[in-house]
Amino acid sequence: MPEPMYKLHGMLMSPFSMKLRAYLRYRHIPFQWCNSIKANEIAQTKVKTYMVPVIEYPDGRFENDSTPIIDKLEAAISTRRTEPDNEADAFLAFLIEDFADEWLLWPFFMYRWRTEADRTFNSEWINYEALHGQVAGEHFSQMSAFWAQRQTKLVKKTCGGPENHAVLERSLADFLGIMEDAVKQGLFFFGTRPSRAEIAIFGVLSQLVQDFTASAMLRNQAPFTMRWVGMIDDLSGIDGDWEPLHSDSAKLMSSPVRKILEQSAKYHLPLLLANDQALAAGDAEMAFDIDGHSYRRAALPRHSGCLPALVKRYAVLSNDSKAALDPVLSATGCLDFLTS
Numbered sequence: 001m002p003e004p005m006y007k008l009h010g011m012l013m014s015p016f017s018m019k020l021r022a023y024l025r026y027r028h029i030p031f032q033w034c035n036s037i038k039a040n041e042i043a044q045t046k047v048k049t050y051m052v053p054v055i056e057y058p059d060g061r062f063e064n065d066s067t068p069i070i071d072k073l074e075a076a077i078s079t080r081r082t083e084p085d086n087e088a089d090a091f092l093a094f095l096i097e098d099f100a101d102e103w104l105l106w107p108f109f110m111y112r113w114r115t116e117a118d119r120t121f122n123s124e125w126i127n128y129e130a131l132h133g134q135v136a137g138e139h140f141s142q143m144s145a146f147w148a149q150r151q152t153k154l155v156k157k158t159c160g161g162p163e164n165h166a167v168l169e170r171s172l173a174d175f176l177g178i179m180e181d182a183v184k185q186g187l188f189f190f191g192t193r194p195s196r197a198e199i200a201i202f203g204v205l206s207q208l209v210q211d212f213t214a215s216a217m218l219r220n221q222a223p224f225t226m227r228w229v230g231m232i233d234d235l236s237g238i239d240g241d242w243e244p245l246h247s248d249s250a251k252l253m254s255s256p257v258r259k260i261l262e263q264s265a266k267y268h269l270p271l272l273l274a275n276d277q278a279l280a281a282g283d284a285e286m287a288f289d290i291d292g293h294s295y296r297r298a299a300l301p302r303h304s305g306c307l308p309a310l311v312k313r314y315a316v317l318s319n320d321s322k323a324a325l326d327p328v329l330s331a332t333g334c335l336d337f338l339t340s
């Protein structure tokens, strides 16, 4: 009897779709990949918040938002989990997943829609996929123009104005530098199998390797990271082991994980905090300081649950796990955000 089939309604041009697809493949969860305009319709009609991808469970339920979906599948299926066995390493993996989903997304998004060449190439890519190759006729060019215009407006809302672009550029360049060193030492952060951290990073990088400007940038600046992205896309043949990181402080301090935590403390956690503070104060805009630049953008309710979830995950760690993690969390600047 064939196993029950999941359906993933997503798009190759959607970072969170690629994140979940890589996740399902690694976990040997049988699924159909459904990428067409229908994924958008399902996201608009079958779930509360319009977001792609949507997973359709074998029992006919629909759900979106990749992180809680992963949480549920981690709990429901015990083999090939992406949450490291040790809770301290699992916390680090979750923090890095959140960094990728909630910060790394914005430099990518800015690059995708910034230049005319990007708007044309990337929106045509999206519509080629959505329309399954039907490029003849006006519908294709109208849809591409509509999509480029819609998304460019969203950049203003989610990334802020052009005055923030230099910060986003620098942040991505620094992150690619970290990845380029990391992927030359091995594929994974916590041993010889992937955690949810690598899968989430892959989600965003899977877009940079396709987009017009970003793909050229990666080819020049981060060629091994580009190759890494190809590897992470399908890890169904990987059968590895966890190697604890939290318990070896010298290894942890010199690992890419520490460098990513530094990025998190510089960009990601301050953004989440400023966003939540602005929402609590009823302000339409949030702001925080990065290297003397006041990073401003709209306060967005959709992201308000992220920092509380991280704070809670830290709070429930055992004292031993906290003792193992606090030095690196403190040295990188993350700890204050997690204990506030």
Ligand SMILES: N[C@@H](CCC(=O)N[C@@H](CS)C(=O)NCC(=O)O)C(=O)O
Residues within 6 Å of the ligand: 013, 014, 015, 016, 017, 050, 051, 052, 053, 064, 065, 066, 067, 101
């Ligand atoms: N937190 C969600 C984010 C999903 C998301 O933002 N999806 C984008 C496409 S990758 C989307 O559908 N945005 C809705 C829009 O364009 O309004 C997840 O992890 O799945």
